[in-house]
Amino acid sequence: MQNNKTKHVSSSPVVHVVDDDEAVLDSVGMLLDSIGLKNTCYKDAQGFLDSYSGTEFDKKNGCILLDIRMPFMSGIECQYRLEQMGCRMPIIFVTGHGDVPTAVEAMKNGAAEFIQKPFREQLLIDAIQKALQVNIEDQKRLEKINQTLEKLASLTNRESQILKAIVSGKANKVIAIELHLSQRTIEIHRAHVMDKMQVKSLAELVKVVIDASTIH
């Protein structure tokens, strides 16, 4: 595993390059260096998977450049494994060996891009920039969802009950009748829920709850 060291800033994105061809690996590394993109290079998929650690890699912004035809483990197999491991980093396939069915399969399995060698550098750079952007937005979304889940966990049982009822569009009066509580009690709980969930309107509440549920 080669390490192309540029300035290590924890927030700067890292491009992980996986290719069994030494010259390709070296030249892509050099290209990324010349743009100022930090990168790490791996000669085989297993090496990359071994280095991959969800906690470390996913904290930073990054993406993966993956070859397809490699000994022992192909790029497609590696993509599958990464998905199993819960990796959310965008994958850009860069391959000298391509046919339509392979490309379609790679895309169906969630690849961000599929580039053929030799490639115009701008194409690769654009794809990387786009992937990094998508990754940042994805990470932000995930962060928000985690916060929502934490907030949901902080609700009492009663508050959870009432949240469910509110989100399904029931009026306070109706909830009061269903739960055998006074309308006044419902209003108080409701205020607590809105407070704990840190939302200002019913619409906002519904949105954050739905967003949180899409992750599963």
Place this chain on the structure above:
Amino acid sequence: MPKDDESNFFQMLSNKPSGQGTIKDANQRLIALLDAAVDALVVIDGKGNIEIFNSAAQKMFGYSKREVFGKNIKMLMPDTFSIEHDKYLASYLTSGEEKIIDKGRKVKGKKSNGEEFPIFLSVGEVKNSSDIQFVGIIRDISEQEQDRIDARESRERLSHASRLSSMGELAAGIAHEMNQPLSAISSYAQASKRLLQSDTQDNKLKVVAALDKICDQAIRASEVIHRLRTFVKKRVAQRESVDLNALIYETVNLAKVDTRILDHEVLLKLCHNKKPILIADPIQIQQVLLNLIRNGIDAMEHHKGAPLLIHSQWLSNIKIEVSVIDFGLGIDQKTSSGIFNPFFTTKETGMGMGLSVSQTIIHAHGGNIYFSPSNHSGCTFSFSLPATFIRQEDMEK
């Protein structure tokens, strides 16, 4: 019929109490038994003259009993075998040496209409009779032989096809291997451009290193092509004597796998008087011809009724030329200059390796490949190869 049963049988017959029937009855029982047998049964005397000829034999060879009784068994054999048979008989009678007795053999029989067919023959000597007699049991194995031939032919076709496709795979592999160094060259060059934008000493050194690597990768790419030529030359070592006309027929049949050939009539005009014989690798010559045929068909994609012509002619006493003539769109000036280069193609699909590989093969065989526009629309692709000939008259001698 093994000898033991035979002797028991005759004993049984001769032991029959006279009260139960005459010898004539016994004879008729024998005939009935023999006629019930599925295999052909023939009994001959020491000179080879036929004494018994059961109904299976009559059916098999197409003769009635009357037509064969007393005649020599040689009439049931093709000439080549009959000479052998006399020898066997003679040597057995003098030396007791068994060449065919007691063992089975695959030989050929000849029917009344002259048709030769494969048979399995086993012969036994009738030991107890006062005269010398031999019993032959004959089985018609035409069907099994045909099955064997069919199986072998389809095996050969399969291996043929796979050998041809392996050259296609070779081309694909080469293309892939070229992509790697080319990709590296491109990335090094682009990186260098960017590095030169900030003119530091450090960057200059990096650029020099990159340029070195570019040179290395260029050599690597050329080695890939070099390996193709070596591969082709290695195969050329597997040379044999090839009947070119037969090869051409075979290739046209192989080309029928590409169904578009059915849209066009394929007309052949080959040299039959002076049959060209090549010393070549037949698979590779086929590869070239197949490539030209496919190109001709492709050129005529929009001219469905047009024929494809394959002609051969002698350019000299030692050089034969094969031409594939199509009636398609023809080739323009611009296209013509790069046509034998690798990766050159005007087709949407296809990698453009066909003519380049074909050229390599023909050159390795000491020939030439070229094309010329025809005086009609379309194109003529030809290759010439060193060859010798057999005159038709010489063959028939």
Place this chain on the structure above:
Amino acid sequence: MILLLNLLMLSKIKAIEKPIVYIVDNDHKLLCSLSKKLVQHGVIVEVFSSAEEFLNTKLRSRAACLIIEVNLPNMGGIELLEHINNLGVRLPTFILSSSSDISKAVRAMQAEAIDFIEKPFIENTLIEKVLGVIKKL
């Protein structure tokens, strides 16, 4: 008169109940062949030989599936898909291609096509996939 109108409405309603598959391809033989097979499965098929022709038509509410060929006379098939995506239309789409072009395949999948199928292909396999998609709706 009212009876007639009622009958007309009834037949229109019946027609609306069947899902509609749109096919945009200028290969006439293929259009006929696919249409015949789909109609046999109780699907209405509308065919177009160019992107423009398709864009000039109003999409019905029972529109269930879209099949587009990459190589069309003017606007290309993938451009068409990207265009209708921009218009906010979300139709399950299959892309067919008479030329094997990886970059087009990738673009198609990025434009959220369900599948990208090279020609020649086995028609029945496509029909099955289309029916599968319609059932899910």
